[in-house]
Amino acid sequence: MSNTPQTFEEWWVGSHYRKFVESEGVPLYEESYLDNLATLPLAEWERRGGKAAYTRLGDQEVNNLQIVEIPPKGQLKPEKHMYEAVMYVMSGTGATMIWQEGEPRQTVEWSEGTLLAIPLNAWHQEFNSSGDQPCRFLFGTNMAQVINLYQNLDFIFNNPFVFKDRYRHEMEKDYAEKNKHWSLRLSQTNFIPDVRKLKLDTWAERGTRTSIMRLHMGNTKSQIHVLEVSEGTYVTAHRHGPGAHVIQIEGEGYELLFNPGDEINAEGRRKVPIKPYGVISPRRNEYHQHFNTGKGPFRQIGFKGWGQSMSSTKKYDPVGAARSDDRFSSAFKLRYDKEDPAVKEEYYRELEKNGVTLRLEPIDQGG
Ligand SMILES: [Fe+2]
Structure with a gap:
């Protein structure tokens, strides 16, 4: 080059x-x-x-x-x-x-x-x-x-520097076996044989019957997570800094993408169907929201970034410190009760179309 x-x-x-x-x-x-x-x-x-x-x-x-x-x-x-x-x-x-x-x-x-x-x-x-x-x-x-x-x-x-703090043969003979569940929804690991079978922790704050595991891999403070949304429900919309990639690994549904200001404007929302192995990457501060319309669980991997610590608290963000309760911050969740009622109506129509009769009413549980 x-x-x-x-x-x-x-x-x-x-x-x-x-x-x-x-x-x-x-x-x-x-x-x-x-x-x-x-x-x-x-x-x-x-x-x-x-x-x-x-x-x-x-x-x-x-x-x-x-x-x-x-x-x-x-x-x-x-x-x-x-x-x-x-x-x-x-x-x-x-x-x-x-x-x-x-x-x-x-x-x-x-x-x-x-x-x-x-x-x-x-x-x-x-x-x-x-x-x-x-x-x-x-x-x-x-x-x-x-x-x-x-x-x-x-x-x-072609950089000769060796990061001995990340990987040394004598220290990492068990590289693939390393797996520490540090706290609720937070694990350190290097290798997961089948992430579709990984046990997750519940995350009621983000949605009805939603679970997640945040993974810090390769001895870094990475922001990688596995998120699962149960059949018959969807997560709250949220937004944050740029660079997140959501990869569908199991189940089917759709994604809504919209900009701040378009919370109650159906015209402003983009709807994207998603199934394995589709990917979405919301733009900076663009809302995104995951809907499970299939039978069985809906599972995704999120790659968000590396180098930030305290990711589980959302205290730091690639574009600066953010508070989830601050409407103008870069990390913001739109509560179910603040969302356009048309979002839920459309979701129920999609469930019906797919012959899914289970409906888990989306209820805010703080956070
Ligand atoms: Fe996100």
Whole structure:
């Protein structure tokens, strides 16, 4: 990638993340949502082998997704990087090898539903273990932010610094087994074999029969969570800083997206159907609201960001401290009783259409 801008426009508004994706020779997907990451067209990926694509969703370059496919019996070339990456497997089976320079390698096997954190700047290499099926996974990363921050790919991909506090072979022989439930709705882990089966804690403040587990993975203070909404109900709308990605992993429903000021304006709301493996990324301060219209649970992974501590209290936000009771703060929840009654009416019509008779009345429980 050339670092020399040729035109004023390139110099003034050029995004190094965009230039990086161009240099990878694979597609960049934009807008606010993609309906299925498991079938999204990818392109041959020369740098690591296999196929890949990137996203720039929600008009931001803080967090992004890298979607990757490996053909049967295939493998990627090893890499390391100065950005965080958490892998989610959408199909197939395989393994990831993790190591620090000069140290023994550790292999973690995975299949659909696996969530695995890649330690910062450690080597990793992915293998497809099937002889006849491709495998597809995604990395939720802060690559866009890191590339734009340092503007030097050599620093990001060929950096000799070893983060011994994140991963050392002798300390992390049990890397994949590490799992500590620190407090209600808050766990530290590096590897979850099938996140669709992960036990969550209830979160009544956010919705009727809603549960969540916030995951701090790869020895970071990350904001990754798994959220589940029961059949026959939906969560309150909320909004916050840019860069969150919500990936549907189980169940079906829809998402409402709208801007502050459009709380009671049906015209201003965008409605997006969602099923596995769709993704939405709300824009900065854009309200988003999840509705389960299927039979059974509705489960999502949220990638929000890295580097913030105290995420469980929402005390800090990528764009500054926020209070959830402050209408003008960047983290704000719209209580059920403040929402447009048309939202619930529309939801019940959707349930009826799908033959779901269970209705769990949305009731605010504080928070
Ligand atoms: Fe959110």
